[in-house]
Amino acid sequence: MEYRKLGSLDVSAIGLGTLRTFDVTDDDEIAVRRRIVDNCLKSDVNLIDTAAWYGHAEQVVGEITEDLRDQFYIATKVRTEGKAAGEAQIARSFELLKTGYIDLFQVHNMIDWQTHLPTLERLKGEGKVGMVGVSAMVPDAYPTIMDLMRQRRVDAVQIPYNVLNRSAEDEVLPLAEELGTGVLVMEPLQKGRYVLELKQQPDLTPLRDYGINTWAQALLAWVISDRRVSSAIPTTSRPERVQENAQAAAAAELPQPFRDYIRSEAERCL
Ligand SMILES: NC(=O)c1ccc[n+]([C@@H]2O[C@H](COP(=O)([O-])OP(=O)(O)OC[C@H]3O[C@@H](n4cnc5c(N)ncnc54)[C@H](OP(=O)(O)O)[C@@H]3O)[C@@H](O)[C@H]2O)c1
Structure with a gap:
């Protein structure tokens, strides 16, 4: 596994x-999530x-x-509106996560961020939160996110970034690199659609020397071989896919021509 800086x-x-x-409650389903972990x-x-x-995820x-x-x-x-509701939800997260310390607390989709950031900043000052971040799914939010990055009010941002959604490439990723802001990548597999909805099978032959044996690994390798990304966070309900996805880190140094190849295969096959 390759490790990257996210703050300290x-x-x-x-x-x-x-x-x-x-988001499961059944004991058998929880047991599967235990295997995933x-x-x-x-x-x-x-x-x-x-x-x-x-x-029920937390x-x-x-x-x-x-x-x-x-x-x-x-x-x-x-993710809620108002100071009291935000503080109550944050307190509940500590309870549900059974911990007194949360490494990264983010404002979800920037909802009521003006209210929640001061709360999270206070908790960071009290040592209960390690880092403060925001997540955003749409480029409309990027100017505000970048202001917060420049003001050093966020240690990390969570954004979508994948082979066919490169909206973060122009400004957010360069600024993150310049400032040292952490970058978590949501939806690296476009909610699984980029693996499930192929019209044709991509040819992985040129990627095999980099340890890429599945299309999901190729998509993940494309994301993390951008060195400005701290971590891509695919989800799965299948324990065996954790290992498959983690193995994409073997290709974390994938040279640009191979990234371009994955993009052209995505355009051809999706
Ligand atoms: N606004 C926000 O803050 C925001 C928004 C979206 C996501 N996120 C975060 O980002 C994480 C990832 O995004 P996401 O869950 O929406 O999408 P994703 O990780 O791009 O895709 C997940 C889907 O891909 C499938 N999958 C995973 N590994 C696979 C593999 N090796 N081969 C084939 N299929 C595979 C999974 O299906 P199976 O279960 O069948 O494996 C799952 O349905 C989320 O879980 C969440 O933590 C944040």
Whole structure:
């Protein structure tokens, strides 16, 4: 596994997302998520991203990582409106995640960020939060995000960035590099669509020397071979895919011509 700086942390270049996949309550389903987390440990994946908004995901992550807290960096998000509601949701995240310290606390999709950032900044000052961040799904939010980056109010941003969605490339990623802001990449597989909705099978032959054996690995390698990315955080409900996805980190130094090849295969096959 390749580790990269996210603030003072060394995070795995492939992390784990929990949207949809960790919103489970059934014991058998929770047991599968336990295997997913076990496979993160086996694959040296040390970053888990979740959110208050993801149904039961924080609770499931909290139950599974309670005795493994020192093995993972935990990122979560607040998403509500108003100071009191924000503070209550943030307090609940600490409870559900069964921890007194959250490594990265983000404002989800910038919702009511003017209210929540001061709360998170206070918690950072109190040592309960390691880093403050924001997530945003649409380029309309990028000017505000970049202002916050320049003002050094955020340590990390979470944005979509993948082979066919390169809106962060023009300004956000260069600024992150200049300022040393952490970058988490959401939806590296476009919610799985880029793997499931292929019209033709991509030819992986030229990528095999880089340890890329599946199309999902190619897509992830494309993302993390941009060195401005701290971690791509694909999610899965299948334990074996954790290892498959983590192995994409072997291609973290993929040269640009191979990135271009993956992009042209994506354009041909999607
Ligand atoms: N606004 C925000 O802040 C925001 C928005 C979106 C996402 N996020 C974060 O980013 C994370 C990732 O985004 P995402 O979950 O939407 O999408 P994603 O990671 O791009 O795609 C996840 C989907 O891809 C499939 N998949 C994973 N590995 C695979 C593989 N090796 N081969 C084939 N299919 C594979 C999974 O299906 P299976 O379960 O069948 O494996 C899952 O449905 C989220 O979990 C969340 O933590 C944040």
